Amino acid sequence: xxxxAIMTIPxxxxxxxxxxxxxxxxxxxxxxxxxxxxxxxQSGDFLIAGVxxxxxxxxxxxxxxxxxxxVLTLTHGDGQRIMWASKVAGGxxxxxxxxxxxxxxxxxxxxxxxxxxxxxxxxxxxxxxASGANEGSPWSVTAxxxxxxxxxxxxxxx
Numbered sequence: 516x517x518x519x520a521i522m523t524i525p526x527x528x529x530x531x532x533x534x535x536x537x538x539x540x541x542x543x544x545x546x547x548x549x550x551x552x553x554x555x556x557q558s559g560d561f562l563i564a565g566v567x568x569x570x571x572x573x574x575x576x577x578x579x580x581x582x583x584x585x586v587l588t589l590t591h592g593d594g595q596r597i598m599w600a601s602k603v604a605g606g607x608x609x610x611x612x613x614x615x616x617x618x619x620x621x622x623x624x625x626x627x628x629x630x631x632x633x634x635x636x637x638x639x640x641x642x643x644x645a646s647g648a649n650e651g652s653p654w655s656v657t658a659x660x661x662x663x664x665x666x667x668x669x670x671x672x673x
Contacts, residue, residue, distance in 0.1 A: 531631050536560050538627035539611070547615040548624035556604040561632035565599040566614055568622035572596070576615040580605065604628065 537554025548566070556562055564581050571594025577583060581600040589595045614624045 533629045533631040536628035536630050538625060540623060540625040543614075543616065543622045543624060544619065546617075546619045547613055548622060549611050549613050550624055550626045551611045552609075552626060552628070554628070555610050556608040556628035557630065558604055558606045558608075560604040560608075560628045560630050561601065562604055562608075562626060562628050563599060563601045564612065564614065564624070564626045565597065566616065566622055566624045567595065567597045568616055568618060568620055569595050570616075570618040570620035570622075573616050573618040573620060573622075575600075575617070578615070579609060579612050581612075 536556060537552050539550045539552045541548040541550045550564075562581065564577060566575050568575075571588050573596050575583065575598050577600045580602045582602060583598060583600045585599055587597045589597070608628075612626045616622055
C-alpha cells in the first residue's frame with residue numbers, strides 16, 4: 516500500500532468492523548487549535564488526535580485525557596514536527612478539543628473517533644517514514660503489512 520501519509524498506526528479491532536464515529540480538524544497560528552467534532556465520541560470509542568506544526572522544536576499539551584504516543588521531526592526545509600495522541604473515550608466527551616502548542620507557528624490539528632477499536636495493544640509499533648521527502652514534493656510512503664495471520668486489524672495513516 517502506498518499513501519501520502521507519513522505515520523502509520525496499526526490497531527486491533529473488536530469482533531465487529533470498526534466504525535468511524537466522527538472527527539474534525541482545525542488550523543492554528545496562535546498557539547492553540549480548537550477541533551470541533553462532527554459527532555461526539557461515545558464511551559469506549561478510540562480517539563486519535565494529531566498535530567502537524569511548522570516548528571521542529573514544538574511541544575503539545577493535549578488535554579482531555581489524550582496521551583502523546585509518538586513524535587516525528589522532519590529535517591527537510593526549515594523543519595516540521597508531527598505528533599499524535601490517543602485515548603479511550605470516557606462517559607462524557609466534549610464536542611470540541613483544544614490542543615495547545617508551545618509555538619505560534621502554523622499548524623493543523625485533528626481528532627478522530629472510531630467505535631469497535633481496542634486501543635491496547637497496538638498491532639505492532641507505529642511507524643514513521645519521511646525518507647526522501649523534499650520541500651514542495653508529495654511524500655510517498657509504503658506502509659508495512661499488518662501482523663501475519665492477524666484478523667480484525669485497522670490501519671490509521673496520518
